[in-house]
Amino acid sequence: MNSSVIRIIGIDPGLRNMGWGVIEASGSRLSFVACGVIHSASGLSLAERLCALHEGLLATIALHAPMEAAVEETFVNCDPQSALKLGQARGVALVAPALAGLPVAEYAANLIKKTVTGNGHAEKAQIAMMVKFLLPKSEAKSADSADALAVAITHAQLRASRALLKSAAAAAR
Numbered sequence: 001m002n003s004s005v006i007r008i009i010g011i012d013p014g015l016r017n018m019g020w021g022v023i024e025a026s027g028s029r030l031s032f033v034a035c036g037v038i039h040s041a042s043g044l045s046l047a048e049r050l051c052a053l054h055e056g057l058l059a060t061i062a063l064h065a066p067m068e069a070a071v072e073e074t075f076v077n078c079d080p081q082s083a084l085k086l087g088q089a090r091g092v093a094l095v096a097p098a099l100a101g102l103p104v105a106e107y108a109a110n111l112i113k114k115t116v117t118g119n120g121h122a123e124k125a126q127i128a129m130m131v132k133f134l135l136p137k138s139e140a141k142s143a144d145s146a147d148a149l150a151v152a153i154t155h156a157q158l159r160a161s162r163a164l165l166k167s168a169a170a171a172a173r
Helices: 046-064 080-099 109-117 124-134 143-172
Strands: 006-012 017-026 029-039 068-072 104-107
Touching: 006 046, 006 080, 006 143, 017 046, 017 080, 017 143, 029 046, 029 143, 046 080, 068 080, 068 143, 080 104, 104 109, 104 143, 109 124, 109 143, 124 143
Parallel strands: 006 068, 068 104
Antiparallel strands: 006 017, 017 029
């Protein structure tokens, strides 16, 4: 693999379905690697479901060997119980790549939508359509995996901007 190529995993947290998408970025060029969804059975206890998500995410990371991870921040839900459970799934989405030694970035849903579609309030269908446009070989069969690819795309776009700002600040010193 070329050293200027960065492999990124994007993660869309969910307790029932955790989407993931892996891309490669080389400058502004993006390439699709893989995507999918990790499922947890609703009949299991919360601890068993979180364990299944954790194990599935660690296996995905081991298989695709990303160098960096990006996770979508959760939208605050009106139902406190649902919000708490989603927050616990998000904890898995943050800790699994961190345990694998990956730097983990977090992005707000509106920023992801704006970065990928140009509209911070885009619908899921718009996101999926733009993901397919930006990654023509992508095989996202669900909104969860398309959203995860959008998270990875956002990280690829914004990490380059942050690197430029950092180098400009260092040069100004």
